Amino acid sequence: MAEITPYNDELHRAQILDLFSDVAFKGDIWKYQFVENPGAVNRGFDPVVAVDQGRVIGFNGVVPVSIIWRGQPINAMWSCDFKVRSDYRGKGVGRLIKEDLAKKSPVLMSFGISPVAAIVLERMGWHANHDVHFLKRICKPRSLRDVALMVYQFLGRLGASTISQPGYESRTCDELPAPKDVNGLWQRSMGGYDKTVVRDWRYLDWRYQKHPLAEYKFIEILTPEGQLAAIGVVRVDQQQARLVDYLGPAKALPLKYFLVKTMLSTWPDLAAYSAMTSDAEFKQAMRSLGFYQGREQPRFFVWASPQMSDGSNPGPCNQGWFIMGGDSDGELLQSARESWNHQITNRDDV
Known part of the structure; x- marks a missing residue:
């Protein structure tokens, strides 16, 4: 039975990297992406991990950041690297992960997501921004x-x-x-x-x-x-x-x-x-x-908890954003992929 468990680096990291076996360089950027970013240094790395009898079957990475929200600084999170094992898809694991994710931050953002993920997020109360x-x-x-x-x-x-x-x-x-x-x-x-x-x-x-x-x-x-x-x-x-x-x-x-x-x-x-x-x-x-x-248009979605939409300032959570390509983990991964491919192509044979 699928359940959410606290992330344990020793138990879970290798299994999570196996979920992303198609990303050859994922292990090389793991610490940079998830541990060394300023938000994680201040608040810790607290992703969502779904397991079935100790086996990792789903993952949702997070990058804590400080944002300006309606002109005021607050804490928020980027959601990234969402994945469910192929043999567990369509069984509610994705929803379970996203429900737990919503407990971690009053504002969540996701940028550069797939069409399938966009459908899931809309059903979960996320809102698309159409300005990018x-x-x-x-x-x-x-x-x-x-x-x-x-x-x-x-x-x-x-x-x-x-x-x-x-x-x-x-x-x-x-x-x-x-x-x-x-x-x-x-x-x-x-x-x-x-x-x-x-x-x-x-x-x-x-x-x-x-x-x-x-x-x-x-x-x-x-x-x-x-x-x-x-x-x-x-x-x-x-x-x-x-x-x-x-x-x-x-x-x-x-x-x-x-x-x-x-x-x-x-x-x-x-x-x-x-x-x-x-x-x-x-x-x-x-x-x-x-x-x-x-x-x-690159897909940019925002979720905000009900407490963020108080009556004094009820503007939509998906409007008024300044976004650049570097905000996306897609740029982080694309730049890593291109550099990795260049290194592999040009390395000397031993």
């Missing part, structure tokens, strides 16, 4: 579809309005700025957000500088006076640059335009450039620079 889009600019077509999309990009750019750039400067670095500078920028910026993950130095350092397999670049945007105005996080491979995160003011269209333009000019010879975002200003800036907005 994938944007891409193709510069070197590799198929007839790419050629057609380049025409679409060009036509979209014709209708875009001009965006001014009031004297910003930029520099691209291998490391984040000093903690006091990053935290100062976050403190100046956080008041403009309704709902978002807290992007202080501890979070960004863990997420992008301590990833054991992936590497990221940091674009610093400076005011004419030399003050740090924004940071863009970019992942670059041989073919594509991805803008995966942003720290800066919520409302700053010219600054975001300059940031995207800097990414294009810093890596000018790539085949493509892309981003995932819920932000209307980033979408406007990117379309004006020749990006097209894909029709398919």
Whole structure:
């Protein structure tokens, strides 16, 4: 009989990794993803584990984070790596796991989930956000579809309005700025957000500088006076640059335009450039620079306990979010997978 049991690393980790045997590098990023993130350091790693007579049959990973919720800082959790053994699917194990998950945090988020998981979450009272889009600019077509999309990009750019750039400067670095500078920028910026993950130095350092397999670049945007105005996080491979995160003011269209333009000019010879975002200003800036907005939307769901919807502020839990691709564990896994594949392909035979 399936039941929920407290996570025991010695008893459960190997069995959980066996559930994810199709992810060859999962063991290499386990500690980074689940143990070393700032939320787990502060609050512990407390996933949902389902067992039947001691055998792990289901798992739901969690990443505790601090978020801004209706303008105020609170604790929340990302739900990730949800899986049930194939021979136990359709027997209520998934529902059992999600019911226990709802006891762990007043707000839960999940990003980049499958269509099947989306159906389960909707039945469990989660709400879909429809603001996240994938944007891409193709510069070197590799198929007839790419050629057609380049025409679409060009036509979209014709209708875009001009965006001014009031004297910003930029520099691209291998490391984040000093903690006091990053935290100062976050403190100046956080008041403009309704709902978002807290992007202080501890979070960004863990997420992008301590990833054991992936590497990221940091674009610093400076005011004419030399003050740090924004940071863009970019992942670059041989073919594509991805803008995966942003720290800066919520409302700053010219600054975001300059940031995207800097990414294009810093890596000018790539085949493509892309981003995932819920932000209307980033979408406007990117379309004006020749990006097209894909029709398919990455799935982002939110669950909030009833106590979070008090009568004084009853706004929907799935609206007002600032989301970037780096918020998703999908980016964490994709970057790890690409790095892993590159290492395997290029390693010397022994």
